[in-house]
Structures are given as structure tokens and as C-alpha cells.
Amino acid sequence: MSNQLRFRSGQVFLHKLRVDSATVIEAGDLVFLDTDDVKPASEFTFTTDLATTQGNFAASFLGVAHQQSANGDTDDLSIDLSPHAVYEFDVNSATYEAGDLLGPDEQSSAIMSQQLEAVASADLAIARAAEYKASAASLLRVTFASAFHTGSSNVNAQIG
Numbered sequence: 382m383s384n385q386l387r388f389r390s391g392q393v394f395l396h397k398l399r400v401d402s403a404t405v406i407e408a409g410d411l412v413f414l415d416t417d418d419v420k421p422a423s424e425f426t427f428t429t430d431l432a433t434t435q436g437n438f439a440a441s442f443l444g445v446a447h448q449q450s451a452n453g454d455t456d457d458l459s460i461d462l463s464p465h466a467v468y469e470f471d472v473n474s475a476t477y478e479a480g481d482l483l484g485p486d487e488q489s490s491a492i493m494s495q496q497l498e499a500v501a502s503a504d505l506a507i508a509r510a511a512e513y514k515a516s517a518a519s520l521l522r523v524t525f526a527s528a529f530h531t532g533s534s535n536v537n538a539q540i541g
Contacts, residue, residue, distance in 0.1 A: 385409050386447060387469040389522055394463040394530065395447060406450040409468075410494040411485060411507070412460055413441040414529065419458055421446070421494040422485050434492060435484040435505040440537045442507045444527045464526055464533035467511050471496040472521045477514040482506035483523060497523065504536050 386409040399418045411422040447459040484500035485492040511522040526535035
């Protein structure tokens with residue numbers, strides 16, 4: 382995990398959202414909405430198996446944290462919900478086609494806050510590859526699909 386924000390290009394839609402004082406978030410973390418506050422992907426409840434957890438996470442995925450929040454901080458946090466911003470993210474070492482579907486990666490039955498992996502279906506995805514990699518790569522430019530931005534390709538991003 383690199384613990385850094387690697388924004389590369391595009392339009393950012395920052396939203397200020399609440400964070401609990403005991404929650405630690407790093408800039409660049411994938412975050413989700415837990416009832417009324419933001420938490421990093423690593424705090425998402427792992428259920429049944431990775432695919433089930435990825436699908437559940439996609440339904441509550443907000444976006445990418447642009448600020449850190451240390452233990453004890455209560456200031457609102459800037460989160461990018463934009464489907465138009467491009468970030469460089471850690472991924473499982475593999476080849477990638479532009480448009481490949483990506484979801485959060487797993488480590489020890491927990492999803493990771495700053496690493497993605499290829500997924501088999503749109504209901505598990507929170508991102509798409511924004512570039513082609515002919516040889517195995519562990520860094521990839523991606524765009525994200527927030528469940529809370531109706532312009533995103535997240536299957537959960539609908540009103541009604």
C-alpha cells in the first residue's frame with residue numbers, strides 16, 4: 382500500500398463528508414459510506430467470500446479520499462466522487478486492457494484501501510482501466526464509479 386494520492390488528470394468532484402473521530406483515513410484511500418460517515422475500504426465487513434464482499438462494497442462505494450484523517454480528527458473530509466478523474470492505482474500484477482473492470486483487492490479476508498484487482502462482472506466493479514498494459518503491471522491508470530454519482534457506471538448509481 383503506497384499511502385499517497387496519485388491523481389493524474391480529469392475533472393474532480395470533491396464532496397465534504399463526515400468522518401468519525403476514531404476512523405483513520407489516508408489520502409488516496411478508497412472509501413465507503415457507513416450509515417452517515419466515511420470509512421476506508423479496509424474497515425468494510427468481509428462476508429462469505431471476496432466476490433460477495435466486492436459486490437456489497439460497490440453498493441456503498443463513495444470514491445477516493447483527497448485528505449487524510451488521523452485518529453481523533455473530526456473535520457469533514459474531501460472525497461472525489463467523479464467518474465471523470467483519472468488516478469494511478471496499485472493493482473495485482475497482470476496485463477490490462479482499457480475498460481477492464483476492477484474491484485478492491487483482498488488481503489487476509491479484508492479488502493484493501495489502496496489496491497485493485499480485475500473482477501468478472503459490473504456488479505463487483507468500482508473502477509475501469511484507463512489504459513492498456515501489454516506486460517504485467519502493478520500500477521494502472523483508472524477511473525472510478527461511485528455508487529453516489531448518478532453519472533458513473535456503477536450499477537448502484539441510480540436514484541429510484
